[in-house]
Amino acid sequence: FPTFQWPNVLLAYAEKQLYQGPLDILAQNCPVRINTTIPAQWLRIAYHDMSTHNVDDGTGGLDASIQYELDRSQNVGEGMVDSLTDFGKSFNIRAPFFGMADLMALGAILGVAGCGGPLIPFSAGRIDATEAGPATVPEPQQDLASHTESFRRQGFTPTEMIALVACGHTLGGVRQVDFPLVVTDPEDYVQTFDTTVNFDNAVVSEYLQNTTQNVLVVGPNVTTRSDFRIFSSDGNVTMQSLLSSDTFNETCGTLIERMLNTVPSSVNLTQPISEPFDYVVSQPLFSYRDGNMSMITELRVMNENPSRTITMFWADRQGSTCPSTGCTVPSKATEEVIFGLIGNIQGLSANMYLFNATINPTTSISKFWFEVNENDGSDVIVVDNGGSGFAIEQDSVFVDNSRSEVVLTSTVDFTKLVIAVRGDASSTVSITTFNPFANSSSPPYLPVILAADLQLDESNPSEGGFTFFTTNISNSVNFLDITAIVNSTTIGQENVDLTVASFPEVDIS
Numbered sequence: 001f002p003t004f005q006w007p008n009v010l011l012a013y014a015e016k017q018l019y020q021g022p023l024d025i026l027a028q029n030c031p032v033r034i035n036t037t038i039p040a041q042w043l044r045i046a047y048h049d050m051s052t053h054n055v056d057d058g059t060g061g062l063d064a065s066i067q068y069e070l071d072r073s074q075n076v077g078e079g080m081v082d083s084l085t086d087f088g089k090s091f092n093i094r095a096p097f098f099g100m101a102d103l104m105a106l107g108a109i110l111g112v113a114g115c116g117g118p119l120i121p122f123s124a125g126r127i128d129a130t131e132a133g134p135a136t137v138p139e140p141q142q143d144l145a146s147h148t149e150s151f152r153r154q155g156f157t158p159t160e161m162i163a164l165v166a167c168g169h170t171l172g173g174v175r176q177v178d179f180p181l182v183v184t185d186p187e188d189y190v191q192t193f194d195t196t197v198n199f200d201n202a203v204v205s206e207y208l209q210n211t212t213q214n215v216l217v218v219g220p221n222v223t224t225r226s227d228f229r230i231f232s233s234d235g236n237v238t239m240q241s242l243l244s245s246d247t248f249n250e251t252c253g254t255l256i257e258r259m260l261n262t263v264p265s266s267v268n269l270t271q272p273i274s275e276p277f278d279y280v281v282s283q284p285l286f287s288y289r290d291g292n293m294s295m296i297t298e299l300r301v302m303n304e305n306p307s308r309t310i311t312m313f314w315a316d317r318q319g320s321t322c323p324s325t326g327c328t329v330p331s332k333a334t335e336e337v338i339f340g341l342i343g344n345i346q347g348l349s350a351n352m353y354l355f356n357a358t359i360n361p362t363t364s365i366s367k368f369w370f371e372v373n374e375n376d377g378s379d380v381i382v383v384d385n386g387g388s389g390f391a392i393e394q395d396s397v398f399v400d401n402s403r404s405e406v407v408l409t410s411t412v413d414f415t416k417l418v419i420a421v422r423g424d425a426s427s428t429v430s431i432t433t434f435n436p437f438a439n440s441s442s443p444p445y446l447p448v449i450l451a452a453d454l455q456l457d458e459s460n461p462s463e464g465g466f467t468f469f470t471t472n473i474s475n476s477v478n479f480l481d482i483t484a485i486v487n488s489t490t491i492g493q494e495n496v497d498l499t500v501a502s503f504p505e506v507d508i509s
């Protein structure tokens with residue numbers, strides 16, 4: 001397994017969503033929704049969103065511009081809003097650096113895998129558009145030359161066009177209400193492209209055997225037989241090659257990956273993630289209380305090993321109290337990691353090791369690292385982030401993990417956020433919070449981003465040189481940025497991950 005170079009918030013988060021995120025619940029076993037499958041809806045929306053790409057000037061691509069394009073006839077169908085609702089309103093997955101477009105790519109990858117298709121590597125870092133792109137989604141009544149030109153503009157050759165359409169049209173089908181000129185019988189709610197629900201090459205074999213019921217091949221309306229014109233455009237040479245299911249899976253995996261990674265030329269994606277990282281450290285959580293600073297963190301280690309022992313080391317900021325070999329603490333608890341859909345397909349296992357270090361607040365901590373002993377005769381492994389250790393950038397402003405509270409009330413629960421500042425009451429603290437759940441009832445589903453100034457916390461009087469500031473935030477906030485001015489110096493933290501925090505609950509209902 002590759003090791004992870006810390007910190008890289010986007011890469012760590014993308015890997016976590018791929019392997020341990022909640023979205024795969026809607027992809028596992030290719031679940032049915034309104035006469036199609038959720039993965040079919042997700043793959044279609046990803047293609048339509050990407051269709052705005054123009055290789056000639058590097059604009060458009062998978063950028064979630066579809067959120068502003070739903071009134072176009074090209075994008076008809078409730079699958080579009082359903083999918084956006086899955087991504088934007090059902091799970092707290094979106095992050096300031098991980099938007100709707102990354103979620104659409106993740107959804108397509110999980111969907112294809114959930115329906116038994118190839119495992120597609122995931123790259124993240126897409127930037128969400130703030131307005132519609134050009135209306136360039138291919139439509140079934142267009143002729144072959146238009147389709148060939150559309151795919152060229154999107155970055156695909158005529159041969160790749162044939163394969164990509166077959167790869168897409170292995171899932172789902174055509175709805176009568178949305179395409180009455182394609183599916184002409186009003187009794188027919190939906191006409192599936194092939195006889196199997198799964199991601200497989202039945203769409204190809206049934207076409208070549210002339211048993212296909214794909215309405216875009218044999219439908220009553222000759223004008224809308226776009227799949228027929230595309231599939232047969234090279235004398236069926238490409239379709240013949242896809243009769244091998246290995247070739248089908250490989251070709252589709254590569255082409256769908258390219259489709260998902262088609263982004264405006266100004267966007268840089270992360271490296272493709274095709275396996276989990278070994279030795280992933282979770283964001284440390286700090287608290288100051290009774291003369292001590294505590295730091296909680298977790299280390300994920302691939303492959304379960306009940307005899308493995310791990311020690312965490314840290315160096316202090318002043319270089320005085322820790323021995324030269326570092327202060328140490330053994331892991332406190334070990335948990336089995338629950339991998340989702342992709343991890344199960346890859347047969348993965350891992351353990352999570354929890355550390356709770358008590359740190360002298362005066363000498364504090366500058367960096368930490370680990371020694372991993374498998375206790376199987378092999379050498380002890382030093383996990384030190386390629387030699388540099390896992391650095392704590394600053395130790396003077398942090399969300400206090402034991403003073404902050406999740407407050408349960410008889411109406412709306414909220415979080416009382418407490419931020420500790422190494423400084424006096426003249427310090428100021430402000431935050432910007434990110435709530436992934438859109439508060440609009442229809443797309444565009446934009447996250448809710450709010451700024452707030454914190455107040456001195458009356459219930460947490462200053463102690464040991466630390467002053468505590470507070471404000472109440474929604475429980476749905478998953479990330480926040482902190483800016484503090486302490487002794488005229490501005491310090492802060494970006495993308496503080498509240499999903500890994502473990503605030504105590506207080507019931508006042």
Ligand code: HEM
Pocket residue numbers: 036037039040041043044047076077079138139140141147164165167168169171172173174175176178179182226
């Ligand atoms: C010339 C190109 C294409 C045309 C004219 C076309 C046309 C259509 C039409 C008319 C439907 C029915 C939609 C509905 O009833 O909601 C459909 C469904 C679908 N298309 Fe395409 N398509 C094209 C290319 C692609 C590509 C390249 C992909 C993805 C790789 C794709 C993926 C899908 C999927 C997954 C569905 C099923 C959606 C569902 O059941 O909810 N299509 N397509």
